[in-house]
Amino acid sequence: xxxxxxxxxxxxxxxxxxxxxxxxxxxxxxxxxxxxxxxxxxxxxxxxxxxxxxxxxxxxxxxxxxxxxxxxxxxxxxxxxxxxxxxxxxxxxxxxxxxxxxxxxxxxxxxxxxxxxxxxxxxxxxxxxxxxxxxxxxxxxxxxxxxxxxxxxxxxxxxxxxxxxxxxxxxxxxxxxxxxxxxxxx
Amino acid sequence: xxxxxxxxxxxxxxxxxxxxxxxxxxxxxxxxxxxxxxxxxxxxxxxxxxxxxxxxxxxxxxxxxxxxxxxxxxxxxxxxxxxxxxxxxxxxxxxxxxxxxxxxxxxxxxxxxxx
Numbered sequence: 001x002x003x004x005x006x007x008x009x010x011x012x013x014x015x016x017x018x019x020x021x022x023x024x025x026x027x028x029x030x031x032x033x034x035x036x037x038x039x040x041x042x043x044x045x046x047x048x049x050x051x052x053x054x055x056x057x058x059x060x061x062x063x064x065x066x067x068x069x070x071x072x073x074x075x076x077x078x079x080x081x082x083x084x085x086x087x088x089x090x091x092x093x094x095x096x097x098x099x100x101x102x103x104x105x106x107x108x109x110x111x112x113x114x115x116x117x118x119x120x121x122x123x124x125x126x127x128x129x130x131x132x133x134x135x136x137x138x139x140x141x142x143x144x145x146x147x148x149x150x151x152x153x154x155x156x157x158x159x160x161x162x163x164x165x166x167x168x169x170x171x172x173x174x175x176x177x178x179x180x181x182x183x184x185x186x
Numbered sequence: 187x188x189x190x191x192x193x194x195x196x197x198x199x200x201x202x203x204x205x206x207x208x209x210x211x212x213x214x215x216x217x218x219x220x221x222x223x224x225x226x227x228x229x230x231x232x233x234x235x236x237x238x239x240x241x242x243x244x245x246x247x248x249x250x251x252x253x254x255x256x257x258x259x260x261x262x263x264x265x266x267x268x269x270x271x272x273x274x275x276x277x278x279x280x281x282x283x284x285x286x287x288x289x290x291x292x293x294x295x296x297x298x299x300x301x
Contacts, residue, residue, distance in 0.1 A: 048281045049288070052265050059264075071268065084277035 003027040003037055003066060006096035012061050015054060017046045019077060022095040022104045024087070027068075029094070030148075031166045036069045037062075039098075040091050043076045051076065093183055094162050110185035113159050116168060118179040120156075131175050144171060159184075191235055196299055199228035203290055203301045210283055219278040222286040223270040225301075229293035230259055236297060259296075262289045 006023050014021070018041060025038035039062060041055040055074040063070050073087065080088060093112045095104035105112045120128045135150075135158065137143030145152060148167060150160035160168050162183070172179055206221035227248070231241045234251055242248035245267070252260035266286050269278065294301045 048279070049285045052285060056261055056265050073268065082277075086275065 003034060003068070005037065005062070005066065006098050006101055008065070010062075010065070010098055012058060012098070014041075014058055017043050017050070017054065018058075018099075019044050020100070020104060020107060021058060021098040022091055023098060024091045024095040024104075028096055028163050029166055030163050031170070034068065036071055037066060038087075039070055039072045040080075040087070040095065041072060041074045042080055043074060045076050045078070048074075093185070105185055112162050113184050113186060114162055114165050114168075115153070115157060115159050115182045115184055116172065116179055117157050117182070118172060118176065120176065120178075122178065123176060127175050131172075134171050134175065144168060191241055192232065195228050195232040195235065195241070199225045199232065199290075199294070199297075199299060200301060202228060203287075203294075206283075206287065206290075210280075210287070213280070215278040215280055215283045216273050216276075218283040219269055219286050220273050222283060222290050223266055226262070226266065226286065226290040226293055229290060229297050229299065230263060232297045232299070233259060233293060259293070262292065265289075 003023075005027075012021070020042045022040040022042060023037065024040060025034070026032040027034040027037040039059065041051070041058055043051045043054070051074040055072045059070055059072040062072075075085065079085060080091070082088075092105055092108075096102070097104045097107065100106065103110075103112055118131075120131055123131065133143065135143045135145050135152070137146060144150060144167065145158065148160060148164040150158055150164065150168065152158050158168070165181070169179075169181070202221045202225035206218045206225060209215075209217040209221060230248065230252065233256070234248070235241050238251070238255070242251055249260065249263065252263055266289055269276075269282060269286065291301065
């Protein structure tokens with residue numbers, strides 16, 4: 001199940017060299033069953049040796065709170081954006097700050113969202129109705145949009161939170177494969 | 187005469203460390219990190235051997251033994267292991283190579299090995 005560590009009231013001890021502590025990876029995705037939890041500790045510019053030692057101290061504190069193994073990566077604001085950091089898109093787009101309790105991207109003034117463009121053009125009428133029920137609900141039951149606070153921007157386009165991507169995609173796939181996904185920072 | 191576990195671990199630790207030095211001088215930092223880390227692991231196994239009479243047979247066992255008995259050494263291992271794991275797809279820096287080298291030297295001190 002999703003590990004909502006960023007929503008917990010954590011009493012973590014860390015130095016002023018820490019810019020942020022970010023949970024990312026499969027543990028922040030609704031509907032996933034993570035075997036481990038990824039944490040990125042982002043530092044201001046300090047020597048790597050100190051980064052690694054401080055990250056270990058934070059890891060120990062976090063590991064006491066959950067049972068699955070924690071993997072900690074440390075970065076400074078330069079190495080985070082280096083091309084060799086394959087995790088940067090995941091950290092920036094899906095990452096949740098354990099400090100601000102919000103998307104890490106918000107530190108840079110961005111709100112991450114997923115836009116799903118879909119077409120019902122070639123569907124049978126009954127499948128169009130199924131699709132509508134799936135998004136909007138029926139007979140007093142919540143649809144996915146209301147349940148996960150997604151939005152219908154216009155016919156054929158919905159916008160959802162990054163952590164709900166799999167929920168929406170898997171549900172849409174049951175009815176149609178005619179859709180396209182775009183990650184946006186707005 | 188049969189070579190002892192202690193002699194094997196000492197030899198491998200020294201060999202990996204010196205190979206790490208060669209790669210470091212050539213600015214091949216990924217290779218240097220891997221070799222320094224291998225040296226570090228040999229030295230950790232040597233330390234475990236010196237203190238318990240046994241050696242771990244896998245990374246999992248090495249982590250377990252150090253976590254339970256030598257937390258300071260576990261911290262070194264746990265800190266540096268991800269870089270070893272990621273070395274085939276991440277670019278390793280000179281600074282990182284120096285950190286792992288320093289950790290190998292710390293373990294050499296604890297095991298009284300001259301690298």
